Every structure is written in structure tokens, then in C-alpha cells.
Amino acid sequence: MDAPMRKTVIAASAAALFSMAVTAAAVKPEAAIHYRQSVYTMIGWNFVPMVDMIKNKTPWDGAEFSKNADRIAFLAPQLLEGFPEGSDKGADTEAKPEIWKNMDDFKSKMSDLVRETKALSDVAKAGDETKTREQFKKTAGACKSCHDKYRKEE
16 A cells, blocks of 8 residues: 555544544533534524515525525534434523424424425526525425424524
């Protein structure tokens, strides 16, 4: 094995070991809560400008809408990682305890969100405003179905 290949193998092995160590280590509930709240904050940051365009509060900008949809489609699959067992406590959270009692249903709703955000990103890239608006409603519906059941509303 030549030197560059050896370095690559060593780096990949080190990365794999680090990943396994992080996965194997118990995630502190407050860290998981912080993680998921951060992802939700970034989703909200990108969602609100799209809502404003949908509601005609701001002019339609297909390129901006598509950029925001891409970002949300990238973030949505990361949400579930922020809900490990035991992260129902440890910091202020809007997550209802029902999440951990009904994890299969929660995962299903998260899967719906991932699917709909991906579809929104794809439709927005195509540039058809009417179809984008229709898909946005489906995406918002996926958000709402989870919030209705699993988020404490203030």
C-alpha cells in the first residue's frame, strides 16, 4: 500500500472510530434538545419567507423560494436525530412526551415531512409557481400533522 493510500485508510478509520464513539456515547438530553431546536430554528428561518410569498405579503421570487425549499429539504432528515430516548426532559422543550410513547407514529410523520420537503424542493426548482404553491400546502400539512399531535402550543 502506497503512502497516500495508507493516509486515506488511516483517516477513514479514524473518522469511523470517532463516529462510533459519538454514537455509542449517551447523548445528554439537553444536547439533543439544543440540536433539534437549532434545526427547527433554521427551518423556520427559511420557511417564513416562503409563507410570506405564498400569502402574497412579499412578491413571488422563484429563485429565493427554491433556495429556501432546498435548505429545508436538507434539514428535515436531520430532525429525527434530535429525539433520542430520554430527550423528553433536560431543558425547556415544546416536544410532548407522547413522541416517545408513540415513536413509530412520530417517525412516520417525520418521514412524511422529509418526503414532502424533498418534493417541494424538486417542484420549486422546476419553476412552476402554481405547482410550487400546491406542493407548499402539502408540505405545510406535513408540518401541521406533527405539530397538532406532538408539539406543545403556547
